[in-house]
Amino acid sequence: DVKVTQSSRYLVKRTGEKVFLECVQDMDHENMFWYRQDPGLGLRLIYFSYDVKMKEKGDIPEGYSVSREKKERFSLILESASTNQTSMYLCASSLDRPYQAHHEQFFGPGTRLTVL
Amino acid sequence: RKEVEQDPGPFNVPEGATVAFNCTYSNSASQSFFWYRQDCRKEPKLLMSVYSSGNEDGRFTAQLNRASQYISLLIRDSKLSDSATYLCVVNLNDMRFGAGTRLTVKP
Secondary structure, eight states: OOEEEESEEEEEOOOOOOOEEEEESOOOOOOEEEEEEETEEEEEEEEEETTTTTTEEEEEOOEEEEEETTTTEEEEESOOGGGGOOOEEEEEEEEEEESSSTTOOOOOOOOOEOOO | OOSEEEOOOOOETTTOOOOEEEEESOTTTTOOOEEEEEOTTEEEEEEEEOTTTEEEETEEEEETTTTTTHHHHHEESSSSSGGEEEEHHHHHHSSOOOOOOOEEEOH
């Protein structure tokens, strides 16, 4: 059973703080993803990684960075948190690449981040 | 125009009802299609893939219409436990998620 865990379910930070969101998966998946989910907008891809030390920008990378030092761990960093980064953050992992027909992503429980 | 569009609902239906959701997508080159289910305050989980010929999984039927660029999900004999948000997902080189359609099944 695939398990994706995220370090916090709820987080409250102040504007300008540096924020770290951690994600760990236990299925030896090569591919990991960070999304944010906002009402009416669906999930939007922030960054993804297909291998250790590899990262690619998604649709909305501005204000974020990522780190993939180990295969099982993918961290999202908000360099200087702003109020418009208040959102639900979801991490996912997958065995296959997205362009493969039977691609399935397994999600963590999410971190609800509030920036005051 | 959004890449993947869904009616947000909510759809409120009685137990036992049949309910259908549609989803339209803008990129005709999209290659694979899925429905994910997201329970309240939980993460999305894959419900079913959508194949060109249409496919069924128990009470759930998914169909794809490439010419009109829409996919559908039909739920027969609705159960209380079907209450959730259903996300339409379209895949080209990455996954594009709709904002979801919320379903509430009432006793």
